[in-house]
Amino acid sequence: MISVLLADDQHLVRAGFRSLLRRDREIQVVGEASTGDEAVRTARELRPDVILMDIRMPGMDGIAATRAVLAELPETRVIILTTFETDEYVFAALAAGASGFLTKEVGPDGLRHAVRVVAAGDALLSPSVTRRVVGQFAHRPVAAAPGGDRLAVLTDREREVVRLVAAGLSNEEIARELVISPLTAKTHITRAIAKLGVRDRVQLVIVAFEDGLAGPLS
Incomplete structure (x- = not known):
């Protein structure tokens, strides 16, 4: 069973994801958080396999929360969720240690697939996004x-x-x-x-x- 923590400041978004994930018998939503700080505390308590982490939340944002969670729980996998697919967010999320990046427009099958992929230890990163990440590094000193x-x-x-x-x-x-x-x-x-x-x-x-x-x- 893959345990999942939902971290998003919008109740309806969390409810929607919970409903979609519930349809997979091998995925169990074990907790929810509405802020970055709450996500860190809840992750520490529940030690989920995967966290669906919103980027924009009150207080500590999803990037900082991802960094904090992975510092304590390196085996946990984080999928960053956002409404905006921008280079800045992609790079920041992956540099923080996230294993995946999805927009909130992802479909039901895509969401469940993402959870399974990162839970198995793989990265949810398409070749097109990889090229964008490398493009960001092209402007940084080696x-x-x-x-x-x-x-x-x-x-x-x-x-x-x-x-x-x-x-x-x-x-x-x-x-x-x-x-x-x-x-x-x-x-x-x-x-x-x-x-x-x-x-x-x-x-x-x-x-x-x-x-x-x-x-x-x-």
């Missing part, structure tokens, strides 16, 4: 990797796969590029995530760019 080249632990093939992930390619596109199966591409990504000690595909992209493996998109 940070020196602490303790040396973090990517040195990867094999040559894993480095190549990570480079393509950071370029915004899907598993299927990576498979075609390298003439391998999508399952093999996914295996390389999973191993790279484990070796680098990052949370998911999103953080893999960030490490790749910060360590100079990914460059600005043409």
